[in-house]
Amino acid sequence: MPQNETELFQALSDAVVGMDEDRARELSIEAVDRGIDAYTAIERGLVDGMGRAGELFESEEYFIPELLLCSDAMYAGLDILRPHLKVEDANQRRFKIVIGVVEGDTHDIGKNLVRIMLEASGFDVIDLGRDIPAQRFVDTAVSENADVIALSTLMTTTMDAMAEVVEKLQTSNLRERFKVILGGGPISPAFAKRIHADGYANSAPNAVKLVKQLAGVPA
Amino acid sequence: MSRDCMTPVQRFAAYGRGEAIDRLPCVPIVGNTAARIVGAKVADFRGNGKLIADAQVAAYRRFGYDVIRIFTDLYTQAEAMGARVHYPDDETAYLAAPAIESIEQIASLHPVDPHKDGNLPAHLEAMTRAVDAVGSEAVVTGALTGPFTTASFLIGTETLVRLMLKNPPAVHQLCEVALQGALTYAKAILDTGCTPSLTDAMCSTTVISPRQFREFGQPYLARLVEYIHSHNRSVTLHICGKTRAIWEQMCDTGADCLSIDNAADLAEAKAMVGHRARLMGNVSPSEIMLQGTPQQIRQAVRECVRKTHDNPKGFIVASGCSLPVETPFENIDAMLDAVREIGWPVHIEEEVEAAWRA
Numbered sequence: 379m380p381q382n383e384t385e386l387f388q389a390l391s392d393a394v395v396g397m398d399e400d401r402a403r404e405l406s407i408e409a410v411d412r413g414i415d416a417y418t419a420i421e422r423g424l425v426d427g428m429g430r431a432g433e434l435f436e437s438e439e440y441f442i443p444e445l446l447l448c449s450d451a452m453y454a455g456l457d458i459l460r461p462h463l464k465v466e467d468a469n470q471r472r473f474k475i476v477i478g479v480v481e482g483d484t485h486d487i488g489k490n491l492v493r494i495m496l497e498a499s500g501f502d503v504i505d506l507g508r509d510i511p512a513q514r515f516v517d518t519a520v521s522e523n524a525d526v527i528a529l530s531t532l533m534t535t536t537m538d539a540m541a542e543v544v545e546k547l548q549t550s551n552l553r554e555r556f557k558v559i560l561g562g563g564p565i566s567p568a569f570a571k572r573i574h575a576d577g578y579a580n581s582a583p584n585a586v587k588l589v590k591q592l593a594g595v596p597a
Numbered sequence: 598m599s600r601d602c603m604t605p606v607q608r609f610a611a612y613g614r615g616e617a618i619d620r621l622p623c624v625p626i627v628g629n630t631a632a633r634i635v636g637a638k639v640a641d642f643r644g645n646g647k648l649i650a651d652a653q654v655a656a657y658r659r660f661g662y663d664v665i666r667i668f669t670d671l672y673t674q675a676e677a678m679g680a681r682v683h684y685p686d687d688e689t690a691y692l693a694a695p696a697i698e699s700i701e702q703i704a705s706l707h708p709v710d711p712h713k714d715g716n717l718p719a720h721l722e723a724m725t726r727a728v729d730a731v732g733s734e735a736v737v738t739g740a741l742t743g744p745f746t747t748a749s750f751l752i753g754t755e756t757l758v759r760l761m762l763k764n765p766p767a768v769h770q771l772c773e774v775a776l777q778g779a780l781t782y783a784k785a786i787l788d789t790g791c792t793p794s795l796t797d798a799m800c801s802t803t804v805i806s807p808r809q810f811r812e813f814g815q816p817y818l819a820r821l822v823e824y825i826h827s828h829n830r831s832v833t834l835h836i837c838g839k840t841r842a843i844w845e846q847m848c849d850t851g852a853d854c855l856s857i858d859n860a861a862d863l864a865e866a867k868a869m870v871g872h873r874a875r876l877m878g879n880v881s882p883s884e885i886m887l888q889g890t891p892q893q894i895r896q897a898v899r900e901c902v903r904k905t906h907d908n909p910k911g912f913i914v915a916s917g918c919s920l921p922v923e924t925p926f927e928n929i930d931a932m933l934d935a936v937r938e939i940g941w942p943v944h945i946e947e948e949v950e951a952a953w954r955a
Contacts, residue, residue: 482688
């Protein structure tokens, strides 16, 4: 076991990068047992590890399978550490994103990666899943008081469903209340502009950068 | 624009022998867009081989492209093995649920009976009818999904990619079942007189690593290609998304033609593997073919031809992937017209280019 806090954070981070779910769990329990601040352990351990995994993904050393296993390790640690967050850390108002795959499409790996990377960056993410009707994005964004609606599709056939979400926001006079961002294989910046979305990202790490921009957080 | 002087069969034969042709072969990859030609809904294709054939043949006659591909979606084999597919009224089908949920159920999977299971009999009927109708003049292919991609539909993509790292033997077991199904279906396709045309979407390095492709994709594709070659047919292999890092391996499967997605660059492909395989591609199906103007399509075609017309193993002007259902007819016409305008030997008027660049 690591000697001091710094070593433990490093080990947690390494467990995430090393896709070692058991080790991440074990180290998180260790952190709790030693009374280490849960927020710091998450930030400097798990989140740091997921950030490194994201960099390996960008440099094409890691691919989707590796990134998913890294996130499994991150979530295993989060499950243990989150209940120990101080009340003010747990209840902190964070920038909130409603994310989902639009109606007519069930390809959700890309959306899942974006959710993972957003959560790893400290954002509050509500994942609606896949094959989601336009109205549900709008209703959820309203009821959850979200900041961003993030839409994904891999299919050219379902791109129009993205425009439908924007239109519904417009007709309900809600357009100014939420930022709408898009991602997925057939989507381009030009398409995002055409349907009056607020942004487009071509990868999960870039989606995080985009949301940070919208949230006014330094990248 | 004047129509062509050669049939697709004549054109491919002459091109393969290095003889003069009237224009480069051109394949806008028309899938469910064919429904629009005959005024049908996409869901009407389900289980209706006659309608699929009528629509595909009508689309071929309407546009005059070189390869008819009997295709509705990538799920036909997985569906025949138990995956649940959802058919929206008038859009391309999508996977509702994989065939199995855990590795314990792999043993319950069985290879397909293409004459009985799912929509395979309808697709075979469509192939037979299309070959009967236009097989003497046009190349008619039958879509065949690669083993790794079918495996992903059998157990779910996320589960499969996690298993690649956690339990590789289970993935091999799944790919083997999928391969056996694909081999059986390939035989049935060949029996109709069609050539199987391979798509292995999930092998893209947008999803898995080149090393993972080498272990889980390539060997199964190689066995499928070997089988098709044993029937003296050449094989086209399409992998979606990014593929640059696996072009050599795609050639190692034995594939004769690589279909390159618009996420990759044809000039790079030519430099790397142009001496090993014919290339086809790669006008963007969404940005250009669906959303672009005929003038933008003409530009995109000329760009592809400029980069790749001198590919040692030949070049087919194509879309980077299947066209979206609602692709405007005039855009498909524009693709063919651009290829006809360039003609043969390939000639691209530089002055005109300079004008639109300026």
